Amino acid sequence: MTNQLDNKDRLWRLVSAVIIGGCGVVTGAINGLHFVTANPDSFPTIAYSIVLPICLSVGLVAGGWWTGRSSLSAPYTLRIAGWSIVGGGVFSISGGLMIGYQQSMGSVLSEPLFVLIDVSTGGTAIGFAFGLYAVRIKHQAAQLDRYQRRLERERDRFVALFDNLPDPVVQYNFTEGTAIIRVVNPAFERLFDVDGTVAHGSPVGEHIVLSNLEQSAIDLDATLHADSVVQHEVRLKTAVGIRDFRLLVIPPQIATEQTGHIIATDITDRNQHVRRLEVLNRVLRHDLRNAAGIIIGSTDLLRDRLSEPDEVETVRETAFDLVDLSETVGEIETALDCDQRTNGPIALREVLTSCIDQANDDYPDADVRLDRCVRGQVPVIANDRINIALENVIENAIEHNDTETPVVSITVSDEVSDFVSVEIADNGPGLPKRERNVIEQGSESQHHHSLGLGLWFVNWIVVDSGGNVTFDDNEPRGSIVTIHLPSAKLNQQTPTANSMNASEG
Known part of the structure; x- marks a missing residue:
């Protein structure tokens, strides 16, 4: 036609x-x-x-x-x-x-x-x-x-988006220096129990009211007058009580029509869930360490009194495993802390070299080597804790290996567009299929779960870096764990392994 x-x-x-x-x-x-x-x-x-x-x-x-x-x-x-x-x-x-x-x-x-x-x-x-x-x-x-x-x-x-957005939205402009509401969406009307026609023409501060604690911490008027996009986590008074919000303010100064927008996303349930997990995590780790310490002390006394102390050795080793698990959870919590981690360009070759040298020092009977690597520093975009993920995979490949000389060979390639792939292959017994399936599905259940936190730890760091983890069988035996990371531009400032280790310290 x-x-x-x-x-x-x-x-x-x-x-x-x-x-x-x-x-x-x-x-x-x-x-x-x-x-x-x-x-x-x-x-x-x-x-x-x-x-x-x-x-x-x-x-x-x-x-x-x-x-x-x-x-x-x-x-x-x-x-x-x-x-x-x-x-x-x-x-x-x-x-x-x-x-x-x-x-x-x-x-x-x-x-x-x-x-x-x-x-x-x-x-x-x-x-x-x-x-x-x-x-x-x-x-x-x-x-x-x-x-x-x-x-x-x-x-x-825009009107359809504005009216159907589940988050409360306010459109405002300035009249003689005061932020005045032009229009609010239905979600704002419902949550703050105000009619849009009544809100029109009234100051923003009459309907967006900070809790008493927030009033001393955040200057709402200064936020509305900002010359760039601003985000704050605040507590606001609503028709259903005080709620937690992520307040996104797009001020009129950066808009062509001199109108600003306030988007309030309710994060109360998320914050409460996080706070509960923090309390449960702290209590469980504290009580777990204390209980494990009591068990270890008791088994030491029993071992001295029993004629065959090997009978309590299993209990003692299990208690030490509980202590290690508690410490691992603490390390994961620190590594995945949003306030402490950053994503950016990293020199992957130098990080891998540092991990390999450390593994060969810690496990002298093992053979950890970099078989093949693309030229240059191999810059990638990754979490600044990516070295922990790489160390974890290498250590697991050695510790779970049943041969006299554990061999871990690492290959780095950039065959996949915009990604760098790190293949970590070993000659051990191989990764159980159940472990692979759970990590690839991204969730656990009562009947389908992994045996530890190591692979989850690796997966969380890699996913947070914008990549993913895949698993395969090695020939003639063993497994291959492949970490895919986004490639970075060469002209970006690339941190070294030493700077990453310094930031961890």
Whole structure:
């Protein structure tokens, strides 16, 4: 269908070009003949009766060529050709009537036919110019109409988003330095129990009221007057009591229409969940360590009193495992703390080299090596705790290995677009399928869960870095853990392994 329309436009452009250019060719040929056969007696006669019409004819030929080469649609080109014909026709009729009138009055005109042709040429040129002007006006009007329809669609989309957004939203501007509400969405009306018509024109501070503790910590008026986007976690008074919100303020200073927006996202449930987990985590870790310490102390006493102390060794080792688990949970909590971690470009080669050297020092019987690596520093975007994830995978590959010489070979490649892949392969017994499935699914259940936190720890750090972890079998035995990380630009400032270790300390 589109090709048919294009062919139709090309055809009518050609027709219009032939009409306009044809008028120029015909009138130009006649005026050229006049120039050859005429015997004018003065320069003004030559200029006005011959040279000027020839120039207009050449202009019409050029106009026809331009029309045929233009990208105008058929209605526009036909309109230009039509106005050219109308202009030539009107001037020809007017000129003919004038010549006839003068002859009827006894005036004798020399070469009236050439005079009529000259008048027709001028009329055609004027019609062509008027057609261009009319098309330009029509085109601008069509563009304006398209822009208006687009603005209406954008406005309708914005209104639909504004009205259906589940978060309370306020649109405001400043009147004499005071933030005044222009409009609020239905979610704001429901949560703050205020009618939109009542809120309109009232100060923002009358309806967004900070709790007593927040009033001393945050200056709401200064936030509304900020010259950049601002986010705060605040507690606000609502119709259902005091709630926690993430307040996103987009001030009028950065908007084109000098209107700002406040978006309040209710995070009360999330914050309460986090606080409860923090308390439970602290209590469990504290009680777990204390209980494990009591068990270890008791088993030490029993081992001294029993004739066969090996019977309590299993209990003692389990207690130490509980202590290790408590410490691991603490390390995970610290490593994944949002306030302490950052994502940015990291020199992966140097980090890997440091991890390999540390593993070979800690496990002298193991063979940990970097088999293949792409050239350069291998900059990637990652969590600044990515070295902990790499160390964890390497240590697990060694500690769970059942051979005399655990071998861990590492390969770094950038075959996947925009990602760098780190393959950590071992010659151990392999990773149980249950462990793989749980990590790949991203959740656990009572019947499907992993045996520890190590792989979860690795997965959380890698996912937080914008990457992912995959698992595969190694040949002839063992497993391959592949960590995919987003590649970074070489011109970004890339931290080294030493700076990462310093930040951990």
